[in-house]
Amino acid sequence: MAGCATTGGKPVVRNLDLRGVNSYDDRALAACLSTHERAAFAVNLGSSAYPECGAPPFHATRVRIPLWRWPWTQWPQFESERFARDLQRLQRWYQARGHYDARVTAVEVRPEGTYPREPKDGYGEKGSTGKHQDCVGKGCKVRVSVQVEEGPFIRVTEIELRGTEGLPPSVVRRLRDAITLRLGRRFDEYEYDHSKALLLHRLEEQAYAHARVTGTVELHRKQGTAAVAFDVDPGPACTVGKIRVEVSEPQVNWVVGRGVLEKEPILLASLLREGEPFRRSALFDAQRGVFGLGVFSSVEVEPVVDTVNRNPVVNVVIRATPGRFHRYGLGAGVQSGTFEFLDGSTDPVPQWDLHLLALMEFRNFLGGYRQLRIEERPRAIFQNSSPLTNWSDPRPGNEVRIQFRQPSFLEPQTSLAFGARWDLGPNPYKGFFRHDLLAQLGPERAFFGGRLFAALRLRENVLVPLESGDDVPNRYHTMFLEQFLKVDLRDRPLDPRKGVFFSVGVHEAGFALPSSWNYLRVTPEWRGYVPLALGSVLAAKLAAGALVVLDADSNLDAQSAALGPERFRLRGGGSTSNRGYLPGELGQSVEGGIRRWEASLELRVPVTESLRGVLFVDGADVTTSNRFRWNYAHVSTGAGIRFQTPVGAVRFDVGYQVPGGAVIGGEDGPALSENTSRTEVNLGLVQFPGAMHLTIGEAF
Numbered sequence: 001m002a003g004c005a006t007t008g009g010k011p012v013v014r015n016l017d018l019r020g021v022n023s024y025d026d027r028a029l030a031a032c033l034s035t036h037e038r039a040a041f042a043v044n045l046g047s048s049a050y051p052e053c054g055a056p057p058f059h060a061t062r063v064r065i066p067l068w069r070w071p072w073t074q075w076p077q078f079e080s081e082r083f084a085r086d087l088q089r090l091q092r093w094y095q096a097r098g099h100y101d102a103r104v105t106a107v108e109v110r111p112e113g114t115y116p117r118e119p120k121d122g123y124g125e126k127g128s129t130g131k132h133q134d135c136v137g138k139g140c141k142v143r144v145s146v147q148v149e150e151g152p153f154i155r156v157t158e159i160e161l162r163g164t165e166g167l168p169p170s171v172v173r174r175l176r177d178a179i180t181l182r183l184g185r186r187f188d189e190y191e192y193d194h195s196k197a198l199l200l201h202r203l204e205e206q207a208y209a210h211a212r213v214t215g216t217v218e219l220h221r222k223q224g225t226a227a228v229a230f231d232v233d234p235g236p237a238c239t240v241g242k243i244r245v246e247v248s249e250p251q252v253n254w255v256v257g258r259g260v261l262e263k264e265p266i267l268l269a270s271l272l273r274e275g276e277p278f279r280r281s282a283l284f285d286a287q288r289g290v291f292g293l294g295v296f297s298s299v300e301v302e303p304v305v306d307t308v309n310r311n312p313v314v315n316v317v318i319r320a321t322p323g324r325f326h327r328y329g330l331g332a333g334v335q336s337g338t339f340e341f342l343d344g345s346t347d348p349v350p351q352w353d354l355h356l357l358a359l360m361e362f363r364n365f366l367g368g369y370r371q372l373r374i375e376e377r378p379r380a381i382f383q384n385s386s387p388l389t390n391w392s393d394p395r396p397g398n399e400v401r402i403q404f405r406q407p408s409f410l411e412p413q414t415s416l417a418f419g420a421r422w423d424l425g426p427n428p429y430k431g432f433f434r435h436d437l438l439a440q441l442g443p444e445r446a447f448f449g450g451r452l453f454a455a456l457r458l459r460e461n462v463l464v465p466l467e468s469g470d471d472v473p474n475r476y477h478t479m480f481l482e483q484f485l486k487v488d489l490r491d492r493p494l495d496p497r498k499g500v501f502f503s504v505g506v507h508e509a510g511f512a513l514p515s516s517w518n519y520l521r522v523t524p525e526w527r528g529y530v531p532l533a534l535g536s537v538l539a540a541k542l543a544a545g546a547l548v549v550l551d552a553d554s555n556l557d558a559q560s561a562a563l564g565p566e567r568f569r570l571r572g573g574g575s576t577s578n579r580g581y582l583p584g585e586l587g588q589s590v591e592g593g594i595r596r597w598e599a600s601l602e603l604r605v606p607v608t609e610s611l612r613g614v615l616f617v618d619g620a621d622v623t624t625s626n627r628f629r630w631n632y633a634h635v636s637t638g639a640g641i642r643f644q645t646p647v648g649a650v651r652f653d654v655g656y657q658v659p660g661g662a663v664i665g666g667e668d669g670p671a672l673s674e675n676t677s678r679t680e681v682n683l684g685l686v687q688f689p690g691a692m693h694l695t696i697g698e699a700f
Contacts, residue, residue, distance in 0.1 A: 011078045011111065011141070012076060012140070012142070013036065013142060014037075014038075014142060017085070017088075017144065017145045018030060018146050019146065019147045020150065021150070022137055022577060023099075024059060027064070028051040028058050033089060035076070035086045036076050038075055038076060039066055039069065039070070039073045039078070040067070041066075041067050041070065042066040042608065054190065055190070058188075087146070090148070091104065096188070098188055101221070102148065102149065102150050102151045103148075103149055103151070104147065104148060106145075107147070108266060109142050109145075110142060110143045111142050116584050122204070133440060153224070154187040154224055154225065155187065155221060155224055156184065156185055156186070156226050156228060157180060157183065157226065157227060158225075158227040158228065159230075160228070160230065161176060161179070161230050162231050163231050163232035163233055164232055166234070167232075167234060173230065174202050175199055179199070180195050181228060183194055187219075187228070199230060200212075200213045201280065203234055205281060206237075207238050207239070207278045208237060208281075209303065210305065210307065210310045211232070211235055212233040214230075223394075238277075238312045239275055239314070240272055240274055241274060241316070243274060243316045243317075243318065244315070244316070244317050245266050245320070246318065246320070247263060248320070261295070261322060261369075265408050265560075267318075268292055269286075269290050269292065269408060270318060270412075270413050271285060271286060272286050272316060278303070278441070282512070284449075287300070287301045289413055292407070294362045294371050296321055296323060296366050297321050297322065298320075299321075300317075301318050301319075302319070303315070308580065325364055326360070326363070327359075330356075330357070330359075331357045332354075332357065333354075334351070336351070336355065336401070344624055347688055351383050351431070352381070353379055353380075353425075354380045355380070355397075356377065357376075358377075359374065359375045365404075366468065369406070369408075370401070370404070371403075371405040373401075373404075374402050375400065375402075376398075377399040377408060379394065379398060380395075380397070382394050397423075397426075398425075399422070399423050399425065400420075401419075402420045403417075405417050405418075409443055413446070416441075417440075417441070417442065417455075417457075418439075418440070419440050420438070421436075421438045421439075422437050424436075428584070429571075429584045429590050430472075430591075431581075432467045433465075433466040434464060434466055434467075435462070435466070437462040437463075438461050441458050441459075443459055451487065451489060452485075452486070452488075453484075453488075454484070454485050455482075456481070456484075458479070458481060459480055459481075459507075460477070461568070462476075463476050464603075473557055474557045474560060475563060476516040476636050477515065478509050478510070478516055478517065479515050480508055480510070482506045483506045484504075484506075486633070487501070487503070488501050494648060496529045497531050498529050500526070500527065500529070501527040502524075503525050505523045506521070507519070507520065507568065509521070509565075511549070515564065516552065516565070517549055517564055518549075519549045519550055519564050520546075520547070521545070521564075521568060522545065522550045523543070523545040523570075524543070524548050525541070525544075527700050532603075534605070536604060537604045539600075540599075540601050540603045541600040542598070542599055543597070543598040544596065544598070545570045545595070545597075548594070548626075549562065549563070561686070562594075563592055563624060569594070570592060570593050571586070571587070572587055572598065572620045573586035573691075574693070575651070575693035576699050576700065577620055578620040579653050579691060579693055580689070580690050580691055581636070581655070586621070586622055587621060588622065588625075591624075594625075595622070595625060595627065595629075597620060597621055597628055600617070600658040600699065601613045601616065602614055602700075603616070610644045612652045613643075614642060616655075617636075618636050618655065619636075621663075631663055631664045632663055632664075633661060634662050636657050636690065638656050640652055642698070645696075649697060649698055650694075650696055651694070651695050651697065652694050653699070654693075657690050
């Protein structure tokens, strides 16, 4: 059901025009006014479309193109008293930016209709279209115009930091670096308050839990200068005192009982120790560590600061509220796709997967904050036909996943993780049925607030084909050690605007471990993000991979002996690789390869608050040779859109294989003859070499 919003009995705001706002973003100013326009759908090339009142950026550069107003959105009413207060807010906003002589020079409230009476309330000019009260009940829409004279701004000529005489020189340097106001630049009240908050934070990070920071500003409006002084009272250096853990009553679990929520693991996971120097950030780390146990729905870590006596010992209270100890789920789903190379065919082979899903999840399994999750997914698989037209001969399949986590393994913030997966179904690239078993066990830990993550795992993979043929590998098993390291220095992991990311995974298979191969596998990856004008972001990715087979069992087929296990061969193409190709279709063979490189460049441009447009260029290659083919770039380019949701960005990309870009300095023919397929997108009247991808999450 849908309807149109009405204007009601009072005048409503058709437009709000702020004139003379030359030094700042007028929408940042409008965010502080209660008089506003009716919401409109618009294209915003630049910073956030919805600025926050009194919060930077105040100078945001934005190109706004309003398109239409939804008919059901509310019309904002115009009220004279509220508008008069808005004029005061406007002047105060400019004073906060350092323009103490800013003033409103003209105001006009002009109804759209023509009415006989002239304005008498001070708004509008003589001879204008009439007094806005005349159109009460007639749906009057008024246009509001405010002329502003900004005037000169106050410049900071002096910054003094007082009260630091008894502090170590290193602490004083950190305090001076925390001041964001700069000599010779405009005085801004936000930067002044922000500097005081940063000074307090730096002191609390250096054990001064009782620190106080005040300040004074001497304004000389005639000279246009400001002398700023920050007064610091650090108080005594503090240490952590007694740590008290409070746990709410847990829910009853009919499978594993009520369970006992021991307090000792909580204390260990917090990493807080009695007698160590007090740091405010240590409390946030403690909250993250306790929440990471996976049992609690909320965790609060609060210091008990004696502000009266300024006691140098600060006690800490950890309050933890358990969430649900168990969860059960039942559902159904369908998947559809194609295989390009089933039975050696060159034509796409359709596949449908109808499945049920049952899951059980236990937190605090058998006590000790252990977590256990079991998933069961029975499947009916249709190949060469669709269940919509032919229900004959479905092949049964199944998938079982088990995950187990033991926190506080060996030390408080290290977890022991176990995972296993049994998959009875088709190979994802060639379509033959097989049993595929994968298991892993090992410790993992995050450092520096999650910026660094490291894991050491023992992994096993067993493949038992249920068919035979030239494209079907022999049965094999491999056991290997895996080391994984991740360094994440991005500002926002889900939607980064700046920073870098690096990861590397290393496998050592066989040697002293039972395995069909002795091989080494290394896969490093780097990502970088640079903010640009208009809120755009330039993102780049470089990745490489090498699988070096040193030895193989004699009972393996020739292809498996040369390329290693099916699951861990290097492949390219897909939504997170070269987007001009479907997954696994890039390179010399659908069988995979032993050398791979990838490079991507992406420009992300905001369009609305929730919508972003993307232009990208991808290049990559996968080869069965033991040398990288750097000139085989398989360049593809394209565009995409991103729609932000609470679970991540819903992403749609269209990649186009650039003619002449398969081999740099060569022709398409030799490169494409070594590729098993060239993807074709057919959209009725439009057909081109490339691929389309619909998924959730950024490409990198």
